[in-house]
Amino acid sequence: MKISFTLNNKKVSIDTEPTKRLLDVLREDFKMMEVKESCGEGECGACTVLLDDKPVTSCLLNIIHVEGKKVFTSEGLSKKFLGKLLIDCFDETNAVQCGFCFPGFLVTSYHYLKTDGEANLEKIKVALSGNICRCTGYQKIFESVMLACLRNDSTGGKS
Amino acid sequence: MKFYKPDNLNELLGYINNLENKFYLLAGGTDINVQIKNGFINDEEIIYINHLDELRNIEDSERELKLGTLVTFAEILNSDLISNNFPFLQESLKNFASPLLQNMATIGGNIANGSPTADVLPLLLVLEAKLELVSSNSSRVVEIKDYFTGYKKTLLKSDEIIKNIILSKDKYHLFTKKLYKKVGARNALTIAKAAIACLIKTNNQVIEDFVIAAGSLNEFARRLYRVENYLIGKKFSELDYTEIETLLRKEITPISDIRSDKEYRFQVFYNLLENFLTV
Missing domain, CATH: 3.30.465.10 (Uridine Diphospho-n-acetylenolpyruvylglucosamine Reductase; domain 3)
Known part of the structure; x- marks a missing residue:
């Protein structure tokens, strides 16, 4: 079945099994290796992407789910103002350890920054509760997102 | 496929x-x-x-x-x-x-x-x-x-x-106190070991209406009518918790599996109910 969608702001289409997982299409057909697979059951968030601007686990989506929709992966983030801000904050606070969960955390954090953005630790914890870091560096990750929220506030929330 | x-x-x-x-x-x-x-x-x-x-x-x-x-x-x-x-x-x-x-x-x-x-x-x-x-x-x-x-x-x-x-919407607003609690290994992404939902309507220390349902404790989620029937119409001071425990044992048949064992599931459910009725 031919499925068309927007991938990181580019229109793309692919002829494949409609039940093929979005995660597999992104990694195998589009070579987007930043989308990671860990649990494959929606528990770890390593494969998080934005679907029509909402964070979802791409391991639990089939390619048919994205027909006519917008998919956004962490790859495009460094070109976005808020994405760059986030990456700098993760970098400065040394929040990234092994790095495997990082693309998922970035996508979810970016969504939080864009839609809420309040420097509120409890809210950030809830927003990131679907992403797991097995190096268990959560404090640094929360600090990074807090820092990004504060910096974004000081720029007047420009995105 | x-x-x-x-x-x-x-x-x-x-x-x-x-x-x-x-x-x-x-x-x-x-x-x-x-x-x-x-x-x-x-x-x-x-x-x-x-x-x-x-x-x-x-x-x-x-x-x-x-x-x-x-x-x-x-x-x-x-x-x-x-x-x-x-x-x-x-x-x-x-x-x-x-x-x-x-x-x-x-x-x-x-x-x-x-x-x-x-x-x-x-x-x-x-x-x-x-x-x-x-x-x-x-x-x-x-x-x-x-x-x-x-x-x-x-x-x-x-x-x-x-x-x-x-x-x-007919009955919902009549209930004076509501409880939902899911017990699992962590807060996010948890699959319940036991889940309880109950609504109560009280008037002058009398239980006028009470509904309770259990998740994860039977082969399917269900209402616990024996417990409901026992409680409705009673004053809080008349409640016999041994009797409630006995009725609960008849109503729920927890299983032991990868997430928990049956005695834990029963106890945690009973504690949640007792706490709801006494606090």
Whole structure:
């Protein structure tokens, strides 16, 4: 079945099994290796992407789910103002350890920054509760997102 | 894997009416893709329905709220209609899976998957929800308390789908205190070891009405009528907790599995109920 969608702001289409997982299409057909697979059951968030601007686990989506929709992966983030801000904050606070969960955390954090953005630790914890870091560096990750929220506030929330 | 994508609800119902093969409806995909991954779904036909927006409405009327089967948990958590009418439902579902899964998982899917641990079931049971089941040539409304008949067994016929979940506003506002608690290993993404939902109406220390439902403690989520019948009409000072424990043991038949053992499940459920009645 031919499925068309927007991938990181580019229109793309692919002829494949409609039940093929979005995660597999992104990694195998589009070579987007930043989308990671860990649990494959929606528990770890390593494969998080934005679907029509909402964070979802791409391991639990089939390619048919994205027909006519917008998919956004962490790859495009460094070109976005808020994405760059986030990456700098993760970098400065040394929040990234092994790095495997990082693309998922970035996508979810970016969504939080864009839609809420309040420097509120409890809210950030809830927003990131679907992403797991097995190096268990959560404090640094929360600090990074807090820092990004504060910096974004000081720029007047420009995105 | 055979695949079909209908253009609308009528086409879907006509198609499954003539289908002999076993099939699964693919909505948000959060349960079904785990089952595919674990090899539980192989030759069955997959019918995609997540694009059928006619199944995604929340309809408000004077006496009830109708939720389309494809309403997602994120939509429930953000809906003003639900926060105005059933704030308890919204508050209780905040810890449903994770924000990532809330964006895809649907209320109809949580019911249809049939898991005894489904978060929404104890809530729908105490709210006395009804399900509108439709096929190409019939439509009926059943009470959620009657819907499950065994482990993953339901009243749904092979040519029917759950179209709407209907919540009545008639009794809800009469309850004076409400509890929903899911006990699991952590807060986010937890699958319940035990879940309790109860609503109580009291007047001068007398229990005038009481409804309670349990999740994860039987082969399917269910109301606990013996406990309800014992409590209704009694004063709090008359309650015999040994009797409540005995009744509870008759009503719930917890299993031991990978997530917990049965004695723990029973005890934690009893403690939650006792705490609700005494604090």
